[in-house]
């Protein structure tokens with residue numbers, strides 16, 4: 033039988049601060065070999081989904097393969113394989129030899145801040161990646177959110193539920209927003 037040693041390196045897990053509730057249904061988001069219980073809500077909250085992923089990791093004994101808060105800093109060829117260099121928590125630098133690498137670094141690591149004329153006159157401008165807590169909206173402030181993707185919609189919801197004065201959600205092309213069934 034062929035056996036593989038797999039290691040997953042993950043540098044951060046910041047997305048969940050800006051997610052209120054998943055937009056994909058529980059049934060379609062969970063893995064077929066590990067479903068949520070029948071009485072789980074149709075749409076999981078970010079916390080419930082984190083709990084689900086942790087339970088999945090435990091169920092299939094995957095924790096030993098995962099290195100959290102570990103940033104891969106370089107990859108170089110070595111003989112028939114590759115050497116991965118990574119930085120562990122505390123700044124410890126280590127290397128690992130492997131035969132194959134899958135790079136799944138996602139879309140959300142580098143913020144894309146558009147250049148908008150006059151934006152320098154707005155007292156506080158923040159990219160969604162900097163959003164962590166509701167108190168960042170302040171008290172009695174007028175908040176404008178640019179973009180109506182998943183992040184824009186979720187952050188708007190947090191803003192509306194905060195002690196803001198007004199919340200304006202902007203889009204450039206129009207969009208369709210359909211309420212969830214539950």
Ligand SMILES: Cc1cc2nc3c(=O)[nH]c(=O)nc-3n(C[C@H](O)[C@H](O)[C@H](O)COP(=O)(O)OP(=O)(O)OC[C@H]3O[C@@H](n4cnc5c(N)ncnc54)[C@H](O)[C@@H]3O)c2cc1C
Pocket residue numbers: 041042043044045047050051053054055056061102103104105136137138139140141182183184186
């Ligand atoms: C606000 C919001 C809400 C969403 N809601 C849903 C939803 O309800 N349902 C759904 O199905 N999808 C949803 N999505 C989309 C979903 O999050 C993405 O499709 C999914 O996360 C993509 O997975 P990924 O593994 O490709 O990348 P990511 O989830 O972005 O994972 C990439 C990982 O790579 C790590 N990484 C990057 N560089 C390095 C490095 N040098 N060393 C080590 N690690 C590194 C990052 O830290 C990160 O953990 C949502 C997205 C957003 C922004």
